[in-house]
Amino acid sequence: MSTMSAAPTGLRVLGRLRLSRSTDESTSLERQRETIQGWADAYGHKVIGWAEDVDVSGAVDPFDTPQLGSWLTPDRATDWDILAAWKLDRLGRNAIQLNRLFGWCNEHGKTLVSCSESIDLSSWAGRMLASVIAGLAEGELEAIRERSRASRVKLRESARWAGGKPPFGYRAVPRGEGSGWTLEHDPLAVPLVQRIVDDVLDGKPLSRVASELNTEGYRTPRDYHVTVKAGDPSLHLRDGEERSSRWQAGTLRNLLQNPALRGYVHHQGRIVRDDDGMPLVLGEPLVDSEEWDALQAILEGKREARKHYKRPDTAPLAGVVC
Template identity: 30%
Template sequence: MAPTQTAPEWTADELAELAELKAKNEVLPEDAPRGLLSVRLSILTEDTTSPARQELDLRRHAVREGIRVVGVARDLGVSATKKAPWERKELGDWLNNRIPEFDLILFWKLDRFIRRISDLHEVIKWCEKFGKNLVSLNDTLDLSSPMAQAMVTFIAAVAEIEAANTRTRVSSHWEYTKQQDQWRIGKPSFGYKTARANGKLRLVQDSKRARVVRYMHAAAMRGVPANKIAKVLDRAKVPTYSNRKWNNQQVLRILRNPAVKGIRTEGGTKSTAYNSKPVLDKKGQEISVTDEPILTAEEFEQVQAALATRAKNKRHHEKNRRPTRFLGVVKHETCTNNINETNSYKTLSTGEEREYRYLRCPQCRKPGFVIPDPEHTYSALTQAVFEELGDYEVIRREYARGDENRRERKRLEESIAYYMTGLEPGGRFDKAGFIREKAESTLDALMADLAKIDPESTKDRWVYQSTGKTYRQHWEAGGVEAMEQDLLSAGITFELGRDAGGEVVGKLLIPHDVKKKLIKMGDNWS
């Protein structure tokens, strides 16, 4: 495999050596141990071991040890403390779906592969189950005995302590940095950029983006909804940070962020619901990191009041909200976007409030695509699914190891060679009478036993077995949730549209390889 496009640049010398090592790898025998290389890096700096160096070191080791490299799992910009090996994009695919293709995992150092002891225990159990081994270039690893596994756990404990120390250092650095009136770390909020003045790195206005923020502020003060502000920005082709389309959440996030005043803030991540808070100095004052704020403190408070008033005037019926059923399955035929379930409320003359639920395509407006009876649609979908797929057999994928049959085949081949040599002229069985007859009889029996061994059964492989029930039975027992999960994993959709007479019609779209996609893969990780 060639280096991926996401990897840092390889030098000409490195690429030349890579090609040479690949050529040596190609001539290794087919029965050589098959190795998967795992290359991981959190952040690339001058002090880290580059992915290119990691891979070349691993390939050199593989050539020396006669290990045939069958693939490279490169996970760059991935933290081993945040993502376990089976959760990473490339390595996870090998560990979950391509298990029969390799015999061992080769990595540069244990902390390049794993950093949490709990993850290591899980990987050791997985290796025992599937007959795999771990090989570290710069650590002595061996999973052959409980004592050896204890040593591996000790090494992992050291790596986890090291990771904890790193977090402590980073946290300490931030605690110091956030009290300074200059910009030291992080990405400025929308509308600002960094510039150096009087020896200090401070924030200054990014003229184009600052103008966008001021437009948002003026529009919000006039009572313009956030979704309409987003539409205007999209029509004007104003770029966002993420180069995606504008939406109401992005607009509200910018206007509600105190950092728009040019002050130091903390929080504001997805895990904190993007709720940024000002950082205060020892006197309890906000810390300014710019000399030219986009919004003044007074303007910021005014727009918060305007946004709060608009939000207060909206109806909120959180207790009656429910997630859209079959989300990702039910789509609009015209634009192929997901159809969502929503609700509206009407106050009757008696003062009673009645709730109405309906399905609609959020992307299609004026007149839009609306279906007033969600339950009828869901019923039509489930009926169509039962008719088309209900009688399919539920198949489960299991992993079968071939090591036992490999050992038996090797024993039989060695025994056959022994008797064939003995029956040759001058051999130990080259005698007339009982001894020769007995040897020939034994040889025939051995060859018959060898013929009974299916060559495929000597390989580690996936085996597909019936569960003894149909999908109709599976869905009747598991309910809507089980059907939703299966339809999504199989890529089955139910497209809704209108015929020439304006009637709503649904069409169930089933991939040609649906039986393969419906197979139950199982989960090998606890």
């Protein structure tokens, strides 16, 4: 039994297009657009606009998405009559959020249509089927999350880089033969990491170190990563460029307390260990064990630890950068 109702012709359609990833070919924007346009033409409706969100997860509340959210406001609610999507999951994958959208449409006299699933909220059967599919969509989202979590755990256990932003001082490089990624020292960032380590071991307060880095125009790890991602890595601000974030004592503390300084794999702040209890190593260390212990003691307020620390003649990073 079809759940599509015999809605009047000539209504205004808002087409909903969404991709979780811009490279997702199975649900391409073109395919979604063609399906919605074909449905509108078949029922004598007119598409008056497209709410297109790319790289937006189905977990995001429809009211919070950049494009669709702007149409779900009192000011623009009078501009359209039907919200049409290729499938219901293009509107979202959270049952509670979708039911909220269903309620909003009902309160504002709107019809919501899933073109390929023949769901029309103007009928009771359509509303019932939409609720069922919304629950299934949420289950699929949780399955996707679980697969992602399992994949990242497996990568960590095999000491492969799971992706994302590398720790400051490292860069991600292919392992070769399609075996994933690993980390190596970043020749631009390593000298700055060593300078920070030396300054703190020499007794400089974190606030003073941060102030000097800001004055000298050094980018924060977050801003530096942006330049790396853009393919034009730059550790210093360029002439006339405004700083988007500043070094703070907290920034330095997070950097110096990160187990990545030792080259260790870590998850949720804990070092990942093998079956024998040994830390998994993801890259060459940026500090040695004595430096690490001294840094942690200083950061914990035990500044007397500096008196018992003797800098070796050759630091672990010496000679890394020409």
